[in-house]
Amino acid sequence: MGKPDAEGHGPADGLPGLPPEWGRVVVPDDASALAAEAAQIRRELRRATRLPGGRRALGLPLLVLLVAVLTTLAGLLVVTWPRANRGNDRPTPAPYSPPAPLAGRALPALDLVDASQAPVPLRGLLPAMIILVDGCPCPARVADALAAAPTGVSVVTVTGERTVPAGPTTQRQARALADPAGGLRSFLGQPARPGAVTALFVDRAGIVTRVLPDLGTIETYRQDLAALAS
Missing domain, CATH: 3.40.30.10 (Glutaredoxin)
Structure with missing residues (x-):
């Protein structure tokens, strides 16, 4: 188990100051000692997700995450999408078209x-x-x-x-x-x-x-x- 301090209220070092209303906090040396508490927390989380309010509570962070991902992708598309008219681009010159062949045409009455x-x-x-x-x-x-x-x-x-x-x-x-x-x-x-x-x-x-x-x-x-x- 954890090593209490001189007053028996927790470990002597390794933890920041905690609110007094939390009472005595003991940090075990073996994490398996907290298995029961972890199982209880998981049961409470599953129970919360079954409730309508729980779904809403979990849906909001997911919505924020989705918006952030879409915004990032949109920014990448704007940066990498090829632009037809960039500032340093020159307009494409029209291809040269030679005069139409005159062989076979009638000479005008000049x-x-x-x-x-x-x-x-x-x-x-x-x-x-x-x-x-x-x-x-x-x-x-x-x-x-x-x-x-x-x-x-x-x-x-x-x-x-x-x-x-x-x-x-x-x-x-x-x-x-x-x-x-x-x-x-x-x-x-x-x-x-x-x-x-x-x-x-x-x-x-x-x-x-x-x-x-x-x-x-x-x-x-x-x-x-x-x-x-x-």
């Missing part, structure tokens, strides 16, 4: 102007290889196209300026036109690029057969010219 500012219906020159020289005059490329073009196929150069310089009249030359309104560029959907020469091939029915964003050597389009003549 009226361009010649060196005398007279209107010239572009569809009246078909079949034709139309070369846009607003990005580069590139006379050597135009000369190559003239040399490769079969009889009956026009070679037309188009500039974006309002006037067309007059060319020599002693040799074959391309039909030089101006497109100050930019209608042909708008149809192509491709802006002029410095140093680049754009060409399109249009058959006698007015259908675009091919577009070359940057005109290369004759061998890259010789067959297209031959197809226009057939």
